Structure formats: structure tokens, C-alpha cells
Amino acid sequence: MLRRFIYLIFLLPVACIDPFEVGLETGEQLLTVEAVFTSQPGRQTVRLTRSDTYGSVFEGLIRPVRSATVVVRDDLGNVVFLEEDQEDRGTYVTTTDFATVPGRSYTLQIQTIEGKVYSSFPEKVQAVPEISNLSVQTTTVPVEGEINPRSGVQLVVDIQDPAGENNFYFWKNGPAVYVLETRPDLFTPRPSDTNPSREPQPKPCCFTCYRNEQIDNSGIFIANDDNFNGLSTKIVAGFVEDDGLRFVNTYRVDLRQISISQDAYRFLRLVKQQTEISGSVFDPPPANIRGNLVNLEDPEEVVLGYFIAGAETVRRIYIDKNDLTFQQPKSIIPDDCRLVEGAQEDAPADWNP
Incomplete structure (x- = not known):
């Protein structure tokens, strides 16, 4: 029995496995x-x-x-x-x-x-009708395993559809600007030889900026007028997600309505x-x-x-934080707001909430 065991010990190291090469077509x-x-x-x-x-x-x-x-x-x-x-x-x-x-x-x-x-x-x-009115409504989506749901605002358009013709609509979010609030007083640099303990080093400026962004649609918003030909109607035409920063103060977005x-x-x-x-x-x-x-x-x-x-018409809306019925917890950026990508200290020349 011992002799057989010794033979197995000598045989194991010399055993080998041929590699299997997987060839995937490009x-x-x-x-x-x-x-x-x-x-x-x-x-x-x-x-x-x-x-x-x-x-x-x-x-x-x-x-x-x-x-x-x-x-x-x-x-x-x-x-x-x-x-x-x-x-x-x-x-x-x-x-x-x-x-x-x-x-x-x-x-x-x-x-x-x-x-x-x-x-x-x-x-x-094809010609495109004007957006008669643009409003918002808060929406939430439960997330499995999370306490807070995803949330944001739906952009709702009022349009008067032309009678006697078939119309097809496509909506896209345009440029957006919002008031960005940060906490430079909480700034703490990374550990270094001069500051090994990471002691806070508050900055005096700046707490409030205006941040520009171009957010992609979180879905495809389209409609045809089969059910409202020639009538006035309301349609959900866009969505802006609440990321804890956008709706802390005031948010502005341009909604593009395009005939297709x-x-x-x-x-x-x-x-x-x-x-x-x-x-x-x-x-x-x-x-x-x-x-x-x-x-x-x-x-x-x-x-x-x-x-x-297609043809395009644009409607602008300012969204105040009080317009939301649910908000995400405020995100904290412990730094000068001017250092955030897309942010500037001065308001845009056409900022008029």
C-alpha cells in the first residue's frame, strides 16, 4: 500500500492539462x-x-x-x-x-x-405646434433593497394638436442650469506631509454657483395624435432625475418639442x-x-x-425646490463650488426665475 502511494506522488507532478483555446469570431x-x-x-x-x-x-x-x-x-x-x-x-x-x-x-x-x-x-x-404650457410633477420609483426610492420630475406639456392631419412628436431635454450649493467650509485636503492628520481647512468661497449641464433623456418620449387629433392634451414629455444637487434650490431646463x-x-x-x-x-x-x-x-x-x-419649438421652465413633493437627501460637496465641472460663480445673463 505504501509503495502504491509513493508511485502516485511521482506521477502527479508529471500530469498535464492541454490548454483549451476559445476562438470567438469578430x-x-x-x-x-x-x-x-x-x-x-x-x-x-x-x-x-x-x-x-x-x-x-x-x-x-x-x-x-x-x-x-x-x-x-x-x-x-x-x-x-x-x-x-x-x-x-x-x-x-x-x-x-x-x-x-x-x-x-x-x-x-x-x-x-x-x-x-x-x-x-x-x-x-412637418410644422410643429407650440407648447401651450409646461409644468412638472414629482415621481418616485421604488428600488429593491434601498430605503429611498429613485425620484425626479416629469415634464408635462400642454399642446393644441392641429386638426385634419397626422402629427408625430418627439421630445428631448435641452440645456439646463441650476443653482449649485456646496460646503467649502467643510473642505478637508488629502493627507500630506504638511497635513498628515487631515485636519479641516475651510475655504471662504464659494458656497453658491450656477452649474450648466446637458442631461440625456432617461427614456424616449414620443407620441402620435391618434387619440387626440385636433384636441388639447397633456403629455409627459421628459424626465429629470433628482441627484441630491439639482433641486436643492432652482433648476432651469429647456424642453425641445420636435415634429417627426x-x-x-x-x-x-x-x-x-x-x-x-x-x-x-x-x-x-x-x-x-x-x-x-x-x-x-x-x-x-x-x-x-x-x-x-423635423421642426422644433422650445419651452423653458424654472423648477423651484418647493415644486417637488419628494426630494432626495441633499448631497454634500465639501469644496469651492467653482471647482465643480460646469459651474460658474455668476448667474447666466438670461437667468430670470
Whole structure:
């Protein structure tokens, strides 16, 4: 028995396992186009990237498409060339005064550095009604395992829908500014040779600043007028999350209301359905949602994204902290508010709560 045990001891070190190499095929690089052109004069942008079919959770698989030729044409033959932003490669911009015109149709054309040519289908710009009123309502969402729910304000629009025509709406949050309150009197530097015990070193300034931000929509807000054609209606058109800083004092945001085509509405509705999948067994399988762009030489190539051309109206609202029925605990920034990204000491020239 002892002899067998000794043999096993000698055999174990020489045993080996052949490594198993896993070979994963590289996903197809898909062209993705993000572009929303409106009648609001300003720099309109086209964002071009290539993303892998495995998804953006894999680092490095989304790459900007550089040095492309990007052109917008209307139905009257007018041509506008977009220039690539050298500081944000893959983003192409128009002149500062470009604006769409209701009644006109626009087509986006792209030629990549490899010589591939893509074109959108024409998008006709429909007129957009004004926002009669913009109000807010507080909303909360329970979070499993957390005492405090997520919360924020929903932006609610009142619109008078035009009668006798089909209208499709798309809302986006515009630029925002809010009063930022910090606590420089609580400033404590990191440990150093001169301050090993991390004793507080209060700063005399500044407690209050005005912070600019551009927050992305936390969802897709769209509507069609099938149920309110020609009527006045209220619609939830946006959301701003309470992060413990935004609604401590006063918050200002511009809401953009954009008219879109029926095809653009269908595309955004499908994207909305995919992004709101709950993860249950009853959810439809995720799929690549094709937009309105095609490769002129290879129509079977999948191109992601959509070129939207519409008319736009903007409504501004100031939200006071007392307008909320629920607020998150105040977040503490123990430093000079001027050191916070996007903050400045002076109020904007057009600040008028």
C-alpha cells in the first residue's frame, strides 16, 4: 500500500492539462448614424460610429468614423457640407445658422474614407405646434433593497394638436442650469506631509454657483395624435432625475418639442420597446432595428440609427425646490463650488426665475 502511494506522488507532478483555446469570431462592424436636424437655427450634428454586434459593453468596440464626407441635400437642390469636429472625431457639424424649413424634404449622404456611399431616404419636415404650457410633477420609483426610492420630475406639456392631419412628436431635454450649493467650509485636503492628520481647512468661497449641464433623456418620449387629433392634451414629455444637487434650490431646463415623420416615429417606438424590455421570458428577443439609411452599393448591409429632420419649438421652465413633493437627501460637496465641472460663480445673463 505504501509503495502504491509513493508511485502516485511521482506521477502527479508529471500530469498535464492541454490548454483549451476559445476562438470567438469578430463581430461585424456596423455603421451607426445619429442625426436630428430641426428648424431651430444652430449647429446641427451627425455622429458616425462603428459598433460591434456584441454590443457596447465591450470596451473599444465602438469607434468613431473619421474623415468621412457628409452632405445634406434638400428637395430644391441646396447642398450643405458638414465639417468634422477635430476635437470630437466622428462628429460632423453644419454652420451655426443651419435650420430645416417646414414643407421641405432633406436627405443625408455619407461617403466613408473607404469609398462606401450611404444615403437616407428623404425626410419631409412637418410644422410643429407650440407648447401651450409646461409644468412638472414629482415621481418616485421604488428600488429593491434601498430605503429611498429613485425620484425626479416629469415634464408635462400642454399642446393644441392641429386638426385634419397626422402629427408625430418627439421630445428631448435641452440645456439646463441650476443653482449649485456646496460646503467649502467643510473642505478637508488629502493627507500630506504638511497635513498628515487631515485636519479641516475651510475655504471662504464659494458656497453658491450656477452649474450648466446637458442631461440625456432617461427614456424616449414620443407620441402620435391618434387619440387626440385636433384636441388639447397633456403629455409627459421628459424626465429629470433628482441627484441630491439639482433641486436643492432652482433648476432651469429647456424642453425641445420636435415634429417627426411617421417612419421616424415607428423607428423610435421600436427602439423604445427594446430599451424598456424588463428581462422576463415574455420579452421579445432583441434585434437590430434598421433605420432609414442604406448602402447604395450593398442594400443588404445593416445600417443602424436614423436621420431625423423635423421642426422644433422650445419651452423653458424654472423648477423651484418647493415644486417637488419628494426630494432626495441633499448631497454634500465639501469644496469651492467653482471647482465643480460646469459651474460658474455668476448667474447666466438670461437667468430670470
